[in-house]
Amino acid sequence: MRHAILLCLAFATPASAQGTCNISASAKAGQFVRVPIHEAPSATSDVLEIAPPYRDEASGAIYGARFVVTEVRAGWAYVTGVTDWSGTVQGPDGWIGAVNIVVQPQTTRGFAVASAASKVVWEGQDWPKAEALVECKDDWGKILILGSGGASVNAWVRGFCNDQSAPCDGVTGD
Numbered sequence: 001m002r003h004a005i006l007l008c009l010a011f012a013t014p015a016s017a018q019g020t021c022n023i024s025a026s027a028k029a030g031q032f033v034r035v036p037i038h039e040a041p042s043a044t045s046d047v048l049e050i051a052p053p054y055r056d057e058a059s060g061a062i063y064g065a066r067f068v069v070t071e072v073r074a075g076w077a078y079v080t081g082v083t084d085w086s087g088t089v090q091g092p093d094g095w096i097g098a099v100n101i102v103v104q105p106q107t108t109r110g111f112a113v114a115s116a117a118s119k120v121v122w123e124g125q126d127w128p129k130a131e132a133l134v135e136c137k138d139d140w141g142k143i144l145i146l147g148s149g150g151a152s153v154n155a156w157v158r159g160f161c162n163d164q165s166a167p168c169d170g171v172t173g174d
Contacts, residue, residue: 020070020071020136020137020138021069021070021071021072021136021137021138021139021140021141022068022069022070022138022139023068023069023103023133023136023139023141023160024066024068024069024160024161024162025066025067025068025069025077025079025101025102025103025104025133025160025162026063026064026065026066026067026101026102026162026163026164027051027053027064027065027067027096027100027101027102028064028099028100028101028102029053029054029062029063029064029102029164030062033053033062033064033100034050035050035051035064035065035096035100036048036049036050036051036096037049037050037051037079037082037091037092037094037095037096038076038094038095038096038097039094039095040095041073041074041075041076041078041095042076042095043097045095048091048092048094049082049090049091049092049094050091051064051065051067051082051090051091051096051100052065052082052084052090052091053065054084054085054086056085056165061165063085063164063165064102064164065082065083065084065090065091066081066082066083066084066085066162066163067079067080067081067082067083067091067096067162068080068081069101069103069133069136069141071136072098072133072134072135072136072141075097075098075099076095076096076097076098077095077096077097077098077101077133078093078094078095079093079094079095079096079101080093081093098132098133098134099132101133102130102164103130103133103141103143103160104127104130104160104161104162104163104164105127105128105130105141105143105157105158105159105160105161106127106159106160106161107127107128107157107158107159107174108123108124108125108126108127108174109122109123109157109174110122110123110128110143110145110153110155110156110157111155111156111157111174112155112156113156114137114138114140114142114156115156116174118156121153121154121155122145122153122155128143128145128155128157129145129146130143130144130145131143131144131145131146131152132144134154137156139158139160140156140157140158141156141157141158141160142154142155142156143155143157157174158174159174
């Protein structure tokens with residue numbers, strides 16, 4: 001009986017408990033871009049909703065829905081608090097393909113691991129352009145940064161902004 005209880009506890013612990021995070025992000029946007037929110041981290045899973053885009057009437061620019069990434073798994077990100085640009089909740093929590101996510105780190109340094117005390121693997125005067133969100137832990141995200149000459153580097157950064165139109169006040173990385 002004792003072994004059965006331990007076995008049940010081991011299987012009751014969700015795999016997502018490892019590597020959970022809290023990263024501000026937004027959906028890709030464009031005139032013909034539709035970003036589906038899936039029930040599971042799979043392109044064949046049910047689509048719960050389409051992340052709502054927003055068109056700025058003054059500029060005509062189109063921006064993607066805002067949300068918080070709480071987990072990254074095998075090219076997918078679990079998102080919560082999907083809102084439009086007015087701040088109104090517009091979508092359910094669910095999975096979005098990582099290729100459809102925009103993360104904007106406001107930092108000038110990237111690290112080997114999720115710690116500012118670790119080795120610096122990327123440094124720049126401008127904020128990095130994140131090509132992909134690869135992994136996450138707490139307020140840190142491991143992003144793919146496309147460097148000069150086509151070289152790229154994976155670096156852990158923090159200080160993510162979910163505003164595609166301007167920098168976020170008070171949000172800074174390292």
